Amino acid sequence: MTKSTDNAVTVRNVYKNYGSTEALRDLSLDFPRGQLTSLLGPSGCGKTTLLKIIAGLLPATSGEVLVNGEVVKAPGPDRAFVFQDFALMPWASVIRNVAFGLELRGMAKSEREGIAEKYINEVGLSGFEHSYPHELSGGMRQRVGLARALSVDAQVLLMDEPFSAVDEQTRRKFQEDLLGLVKNENKTFIFVTHSIEEAVYVSDQIAILLPRPSRVMEIIRPSGFRHKDVDSIRREPEYLDIVDRIWASLRSYVE
């Protein structure tokens, strides 16, 4: 593999203006293939804007985003999005929600439901195929959202604060599961969060963004504890050091 294809996603000199307000200024960032990169920063720092530009949901004012060397102009099958508020269709059953991406591609019903079934199983929701979103807890709903993103088999998973709307215990479980997913799925994850601990816990690479206009302040690559057991990461000195360091540099930006 050559150096250039090592990055699944590349953001080059991206600007985003809303009228006269500058949301993103000259932002460049690489996302290594097969790894999880967090976009971390205080609220209003444009993390979600950047993620939506990568997804093709928002156009950049200038600059470009490359996914596997190709310029992003619109949403594509190489990327799948996991939403903060789950974005489940309340009128559709779990299995239809999970298979929705495939349904839009025109895949036959039996085929897409077979695939959906597999991923419902994988996220631990077997037995709930025919439940409706309002019958599930917040955590289970996000599992549906995750299964939907996995089932289209995109190489890049874009996650917009996916765990912020679930309770703390569920969140921890999700974080552990996410580590397993990164290890086994060989996908590239781009993960937006405002939780320092969460970012350090799950990431191979953390991009710290500063607000108004948004730019990259620092990139941190925690390496010492990546291979460690999920239970012991939070006791690692390196983990604690990085959390402290990030907080020290961010605290002055918190209103």
Next chain:
Amino acid sequence: MTLFGYKLPNMSSLILWGILWEIVGQIELTFFLPPLSEIFATLIEIGGTTPFINALKETALAFSIGTFSAICIGVPVGILMGKNQLIDELLLPWVNLFLSAPLTALVPVLMVLFGFGLKSIVITTALFAIWIIVLNSRAGVRQINQSLVEMSKSFGASQLDALTKIYFWAALPEILSGVRIGFIRAVKGVIIGQLLISIVGFGSLFELYASNFLMSHFWAVLIVLFALSFIIAEFLAYLERRVDYYASRR
């Protein structure tokens, strides 16, 4: 309302009022209110007669064509208005105007334009129903959860897919509630149309009974109308409650 620890069902007080009506009728307090039992007897008597069946048929026909066209035009127009800013700004003033306008005043115009028959009544019915359907469909689309729209986009949904698979369903609770209110208005519209044109459907029956002072006949028809409109409204309210679960959780 509970009585002796037993919960009285909603609307059960109507039975009490019915009994009161019967008593008032029996003691012949007023000529205009015959006893309820007599009215029901009359109802059974005229229920099978041709004029009654014809009036019912004519009314049902006008009502169904009117409401059907109101839905077929109103829902797509409303969805379009909700999605497209320009169309919205062009049409909204008119929709609001007709929503609160006393449409009864238009019936004479419809009579001279479309004659004294079914056509005028159908149009009256549709005019009464359509504006609230448009407005509610629009509101339903407008309050759609933006991440559902982004979700469908991120999976590469086409415009048509988004419209039929996301927008329509997301707006369904509002659409249904618009249809329910629209139907209630349409019932009033169909009767107002028939009353003013007065040679078709129940309009002519009312005319006939009123001019011959057939009180119990008159009330029998009224009760049928009231009951039918109530059943239609309740049925639609039931449908609306069935999608309630997702209306409140977006």
Next chain:
Amino acid sequence: MLAKHRANILKLISALVVFTAWEIAGRVPVSFAFPTFFESVSAFWALLIDGTMFKAYAETLKPLVIGILISAFFGIGIGLFVGLSRGFDWLVSPIFIVMQTAPLAALIPLLVMAYGIGLTSKVFVVCIMAMPVIVLNTGGAVRNTPANLIEMGEAFLGSRRQVIMKIILPAAFPIIFAGLRLGVSAGFIGAILSELKITPTGVGDIITYSRSIADYPSMYAAIASIIILAVLFLNVLERVENKLLQGSRKPSALD
């Protein structure tokens, strides 16, 4: 500049399109009974200049105003009792619910028999149209006063009378007012219906008379005038409502 007036410009364009279409349709003509827009406007002007219109409205508004006042007084009164007493609610509400859904216009021939063709019948028509929506909205608003507000009043030792006057009524006021507006709207329908069905007086007379002599421009003008009057008046009521409720959330009244 253009952007600021965009809404008004579009309204103007929209009106122009409709009036042009009207003018063209009148010139074709689509029907012998379809006058052009300008004919109707000049007929409107003529009716206005010679005072016919003012005399007509003095007549038309009489039953409307009396009917609305009666409906408001009794409607709000009954609504208060409905909202405050479970038993009264059970007893009375169903009648108004049925009245609300039923085509009450059908009662007109009966009212004419009972009260003749004079003012009484017309006032009655306005009342039966306007009252249900006022009662149901008042009742609902009073019944749904936030429980914590009432508990607050009781906790501070408010008497029943104080709680009603100082908490329940102010809390219910927005919806009561909105119900009143809907009542006025229904009252307009009643007033016009009674003039067209019972005896042609006021605006109903202009409509009926000009139809009988095939003076269609005057007929259209009269109809347009009553629609405009109703819409303007209801708009003013809505403005007043918004003014009174500044800050508080706009309630949704039941129609």
